[in-house]
Amino acid sequence: MRKSFIHHEGREEREGTMETGRLLEKAALGERLSIDEAADIYGQADFFGLGQAAHSLRLRKHPDPVVTYVVDRNINYSNICVCGCRFCAFFRAPDQEGGYVLSREDLAGKIEETLGLGGTQILMQGGHHPTLPLSFYEEMLRFIKDRYPIHIHAFSPPEIVHFAKLEGVDVGKVIERLRAAGLDSIPGGGAEILVDSVRKAVSPNKCSASEWLGVMEEAHRQGMRTTATMMFGHEEEPCHRLEHLLALRELQDRTGGFTAFIPWAFQPGNTSIRRSPETAVSYLRLLAVSRLVLDNFDNVQASWVTMGPKVAQLALQFGANDFGSTMIEENVVAAAGVHFRLSVREIRRIIEAAGFKPRQRTMAYGPVEESDRDQS
Amino acid sequence: MDTKLFKELGLEDIHGKIQAGERISVEEGERLFACPNVLAVGSLAHLVRRRMHGDAAYYVVNQHINYSNVCVNGCRFCAFGRKKGDSLAFELNVDDILNKVKARTDDPITEVHIVGGCHPDLPFSFYEEALRRIKTLRPGLRIKAFTAVEIAHFAKLEGISTREVLTRLKAAGLDMLPGGGAEVFSTRIRALLCPEKLSGQGWLDVAREAHEMGIKTNATMLYGHLETERERIEHLDALRRLQDETGGLVCFIPLPFQPANTQIKDAQPTTGVEDLKTMAVSRLMLDNVPHIKAYWVMLTVKLAQVALYFGADDFDGTVIEEKIGHMAGAESEQALTRRELERIIREGGFRPVERDCFFNAVKRG
Numbered sequence: 001m002r003k004s005f006i007h008h009e010g011r012e013e014r015e016g017t018m019e020t021g022r023l024l025e026k027a028a029l030g031e032r033l034s035i036d037e038a039a040d041i042y043g044q045a046d047f048f049g050l051g052q053a054a055h056s057l058r059l060r061k062h063p064d065p066v067v068t069y070v071v072d073r074n075i076n077y078s079n080i081c082v083c084g085c086r087f088c089a090f091f092r093a094p095d096q097e098g099g100y101v102l103s104r105e106d107l108a109g110k111i112e113e114t115l116g117l118g119g120t121q122i123l124m125q126g127g128h129h130p131t132l133p134l135s136f137y138e139e140m141l142r143f144i145k146d147r148y149p150i151h152i153h154a155f156s157p158p159e160i161v162h163f164a165k166l167e168g169v170d171v172g173k174v175i176e177r178l179r180a181a182g183l184d185s186i187p188g189g190g191a192e193i194l195v196d197s198v199r200k201a202v203s204p205n206k207c208s209a210s211e212w213l214g215v216m217e218e219a220h221r222q223g224m225r226t227t228a229t230m231m232f233g234h235e236e237e238p239c240h241r242l243e244h245l246l247a248l249r250e251l252q253d254r255t256g257g258f259t260a261f262i263p264w265a266f267q268p269g270n271t272s273i274r275r276s277p278e279t280a281v282s283y284l285r286l287l288a289v290s291r292l293v294l295d296n297f298d299n300v301q302a303s304w305v306t307m308g309p310k311v312a313q314l315a316l317q318f319g320a321n322d323f324g325s326t327m328i329e330e331n332v333v334a335a336a337g338v339h340f341r342l343s344v345r346e347i348r349r350i351i352e353a354a355g356f357k358p359r360q361r362t363m364a365y366g367p368v369e370e371s372d373r374d375q376s
Numbered sequence: 377m378d379t380k381l382f383k384e385l386g387l388e389d390i391h392g393k394i395q396a397g398e399r400i401s402v403e404e405g406e407r408l409f410a411c412p413n414v415l416a417v418g419s420l421a422h423l424v425r426r427r428m429h430g431d432a433a434y435y436v437v438n439q440h441i442n443y444s445n446v447c448v449n450g451c452r453f454c455a456f457g458r459k460k461g462d463s464l465a466f467e468l469n470v471d472d473i474l475n476k477v478k479a480r481t482d483d484p485i486t487e488v489h490i491v492g493g494c495h496p497d498l499p500f501s502f503y504e505e506a507l508r509r510i511k512t513l514r515p516g517l518r519i520k521a522f523t524a525v526e527i528a529h530f531a532k533l534e535g536i537s538t539r540e541v542l543t544r545l546k547a548a549g550l551d552m553l554p555g556g557g558a559e560v561f562s563t564r565i566r567a568l569l570c571p572e573k574l575s576g577q578g579w580l581d582v583a584r585e586a587h588e589m590g591i592k593t594n595a596t597m598l599y600g601h602l603e604t605e606r607e608r609i610e611h612l613d614a615l616r617r618l619q620d621e622t623g624g625l626v627c628f629i630p631l632p633f634q635p636a637n638t639q640i641k642d643a644q645p646t647t648g649v650e651d652l653k654t655m656a657v658s659r660l661m662l663d664n665v666p667h668i669k670a671y672w673v674m675l676t677v678k679l680a681q682v683a684l685y686f687g688a689d690d691f692d693g694t695v696i697e698e699k700i701g702h703m704a705g706a707e708s709e710q711a712l713t714r715r716e717l718e719r720i721i722r723e724g725g726f727r728p729v730e731r732d733c734f735f736n737a738v739k740r741g
């Protein structure tokens with residue numbers, strides 16, 4: 001891959017060239033970009049050209065002017081984690097004060113509150129707990145499914161790899177057992193940057209890129225849908241971001257199991273990585289490039305949690321067609337000192353003000369019946 | 377953005393005018409507001425911004441001082457003003473103001489921005505003394521102080537003309553007037569929101585007088601409360617006509633209304649797309665005003681950076697001790713360091729240029 005574009009990143013305003021113009025036109029029509037072509041537009045294309053091309057492709061895939069959102073809650077069943085990733089402000093080491101494992105009572109309370117607010121799913125993730133056996137997670141899923149009609153979107157690939165190691169079984173078996181216990185889909189967390197040299201630097205104890213992709217491939221093979229994320233703006237280079245996108249595109253070609261891609265910017269507060277947070281313009285450029293490169297993904301999500309509602313609204317013109325979640329509860333980004341709060345009503349107003357129709361969706365991006373929705 | 381897109385949007389004629397550097401009409405301004413594609417409108421504003429300023433994005437190292445929040449006006453959109461005797465009312469004396477300036481003498485500040493409420497009984501000599509002593513303490517510092525509304529208030533209280541007020545303040549060290557208090561000039565809106573305040577015509581008259589005396593000013597627009605898009609455009613048009621006459625406006629600052637803690641309870645904050653469109657239309661209408669500011673205190677830092685592509689060329693300042701926006705719930709940081717400002721500008725794709733209040737580049741050794 002050509003590396004020259006890296007020098008352009010964030011240094012001078014890019015004006016675009018005939019060549020980038022042609023590439024944008026091609027990408028907007030849904031034609032596939034090579035990694036070199038992706039590098040060209042990421043490095044050289046002008047801001048408006050990039051946004052417009054990404055928006056055109058989004059409209060090709062979703063001609064109705066609809067922007068979806070999901071009403072859900074992040075539940076972190078435990079913050080105790082053996083990984084110690086340098087970008088994380090949320091975890092506590094096993095011997096550290098402030099660690100918790102959520103009680104069944106608290107879990108039930110959080111789910112009841114979510115259902116009461118018109119929620120349809122929970123996103124449940126936690127640290128890599130050193131001792132809890134797989135049966136603990138199975139029982140937790142059964143406990144929920146026996147009591148509540150709610151979609152369980154839970155356990156990112158690094159957790160699944162961790163469960164497999166601790167239990168001494170393979171990943172396929174873990175997914176099978178969790179599914180049997182009630183797991184509905186797998187969130188795309190823990191992808192960070194899917195390049196091992198970067199992972200070694202920022203999260204050396206977490207699963208490798210191929211392990212992450214392996215969990216997703218296996219889940220898709222078993223008929224389960226998943227999402228994919230990218231956390232950027234820590235110690236990776238721009239070319240690593242593109243490698244990440246290409247790895248996802250390649251897997252999606254084979255399985256078609258990803259429902260959505262969600263890029264979000266690393267928040268350095270309270271972490272061991274000293275740098276300034278990624279800016280809004282860099283975020284919007286990357287979002288647009290993601291939409292154009294991931295030609296086989298239906299949905300791309302805007303991140304109001306990290307970018308704030310104003311920039312997330314503009315992201316709807318830069319390739320995003322989904323406003324993410326209401327996040328009745330969010331702990332991980334909040335631990336890094338970033339607090340934005342939005343009600344369902346506010347999310348709907350923001351979507352409408354951008355010229356789109358808001359529609360509540362499920363994890364699988366299907367509509368939620370209007371009668372089920374609480375608009376408070 | 378290609379011509380085809382503007383044709384599809386029915387903006388081919390406006391696109392042509394902007395490309396040719398021609399002035400757009402009030403009706404054309406309204407059509408830009410009505411355009412659903414904010415990127416298209418933004419790209420037109422960017423064209424003009426590039427033509428005027430290239431890839432420069434300006435900022436100033438400044439200090440804000442609010443001398444008092446005691447105010448006789450009681451504007452409904454304000455979360456800052458208090459009646460005299462209110463438990464949250466404050467007023468600084470001249471020594472307090474001097475101490476604030478002294479506290480920052482080691483910082484490379486080029487501008488001090490001083491505004492306050494329309495105080496019911498502070499004597500005019502208070503303001504003159506404050507300016508005089510600041511200038512003595514830090515002669516190189518530019519003093520940008522007192523909105524047109526305060527100037528008219530001082531005149532009324534002192535029983536002298538606004539020209540006399542300006543003359544005496546200039547003699548005391550005033551360099552420039554900030555652009556506040558313009559709100560929207562519409563008589564209808566001022567009757568609803570700030571009936572006690574100086575009228576729109578009154579604001580324009582004070583600004584004209586200042587310009588005629590060689591005192592430059594900025595101008596603001598507070599939008600996103602009860603005004604229509606037409607009223608915004610008319611506000612911009614009034615400023616454009618003033619500028620044709622005097623050439624005294626330096627920078628225009630569109631300010632999104634922040635509803636928290638104000639008396640406009642049902643109002644919702646503006647959204648990002650609306651902020652960017654207003655910024656872009658401002659750039660396109662005000663073809664004779666050199667600078668457009670993305671005031672990050674009100675917009676958030678992230679959106680202000682994006683606004684550099686929607687017609688803005690100025691990122692405002694490092695702003696120490698901002699109170700007016702934050703008391704109305706502005707969620708931005710209280711201050712940005714110069715390094716952070718420069719980084720944000722650079723990562724946005726622009727070249728940071730430190731400026732003074734007149735937009736002269738500041739050379740640092």
